[in-house]
Amino acid sequence: MDLLQNVLFYTGLFIVMASLVPLIRHDFWIFRVFEYPRLQKLTVNLVLILIYVIFIPLNASREYVMLGVLCLNLAYLGWLIFPFTVLSGKQIVGSRKAPGDINIKLLIANVYQENKESDSYHTLIKQCNPDLLLMVETNKWWMEQMDRIGKDYPHQIKVPLENTYGMLLYSRFELVDGAVRYLVEDDIPSIETEVKLPSGDLVKLFCLHPRPPVPQENPQSTERDKEILMVAKKAKDTKGPTIVVGDLNDVAWSYTTELFSKISGLLDPRKGRGFFNTFNAKYFFLRFPLDHVFCSPDFTLTGINRLERCGSDHFPMCINLQYDPVALHKNDIPEATSEDKALAAEKIQAET
Incomplete structure (x- = not known):
């Protein structure tokens, strides 16, 4: 169990850091490349939360803190990709007319x-x-x-x-x-x-x-x-x-x-x-x-x-x-x- 907890903790730490690195507005590739996989980071983040909640006894402050940080990070990543989901408002409206010469x-x-x-x-x-x-x-x-x-x-x-x-x-x-x-x-x-x-x-x-x-x-x-x-x-x-x-x-x-x-x-x-x-x-x-x-x-x-x-x-x-x-x-x-x-x-x- 200790090994699993350590793997989860350091994986969670990496996901959180990978989510925050793009906030550094630097042109070097390592800062820009982490902008790409936001949906992937959100998915891994959600899986980590589920594993913590279902399988890991939260009997140490480290686990409580990491779970809380992962929940905050999930909300942050969700907020970033929300405009591209069907739940968000459409930036451009659908056409009113049948397709034609316009x-x-x-x-x-x-x-x-x-x-x-x-x-x-x-x-x-x-x-x-x-x-x-x-x-x-x-x-x-x-x-x-x-x-x-x-x-x-x-x-x-x-x-x-x-x-x-x-x-x-x-x-x-x-x-x-x-x-x-x-x-x-x-x-x-x-x-x-x-x-x-x-x-x-x-x-x-x-x-x-x-x-x-x-x-x-x-x-x-x-x-x-x-x-x-x-x-x-x-x-x-x-x-x-x-x-x-x-x-x-x-x-x-x-x-x-x-x-x-x-x-x-x-x-x-x-x-x-x-x-x-x-x-x-x-x-x-x-x-x-x-x-x-x-x-x-x-x-x-x-x-x-x-x-x-x-x-x-x-x-x-x-x-x-x-x-x-x-x-x-x-x-x-x-x-x-x-x-x-x-x-x-x-x-x-x-x-x-």
Whole structure:
């Protein structure tokens, strides 16, 4: 019993520390990586509480203290992920009208560059039938495989790269003033364009895939955070409907993503609807929401789905948005405080 108590105590101590480490606003990867597994930490935390209550005699002050700390930590973690549960209010309301010429259906897929199951994506595209398709981690081989859809998706912006940061954008709708940007790093592209809906309305679109803060890629989150927040500022300055889409290599509940939402004023359609974890598709317990679509408050949500894996370590996401300016009065619009704006400006100006 003493061995079990010690294992529980030190496991509980680790979970609590792992929950508190992200409160340290440092760019080094060890502080950022613990933002990812909040749902996993909550699950382990709950299991530890149940084991304490059911199996461990609480006859020592150490056990009482740890049980109390775990209960507080459970409440804290629950509070952090609550906005992404179906119990929370929806940040973006559901569409009132049937899909039509003011809708735009987007499919985002991180294909995993070494993956060769391109036929699975062709099948997926037929099933989802998107208006716009963004594929990341795409090199020249992937471009050659996907160019077969060119007849149905004649408007294209393609940046095939061999460094796992290539991007392919295919669209049924006309792309206006499309451009490839290298906002922070000269080998990490982003795409900026306007999409002309069948209704004639122009939607500003930003496509991103910044480098993650992990030791084998980049030990700091500085570049990732800077790119995300630069686009947030661009989105805020955009007049008219705006969409940001991509694999941000950041979870939906991180403080950087929350800051992005506040600075940009864009909405997350997952809030109030579920986690929609897209990575890692290979391991059930290690999944996080890394692939994102954010939209301005003049959109409503017609549909959102996580699709079947096509050989990648990411699940594709399909999101159908409807442009409806009336929604401005119904959606829950995030607002940035002066502290948020100062922090964003500091991160944008940070040396990389």
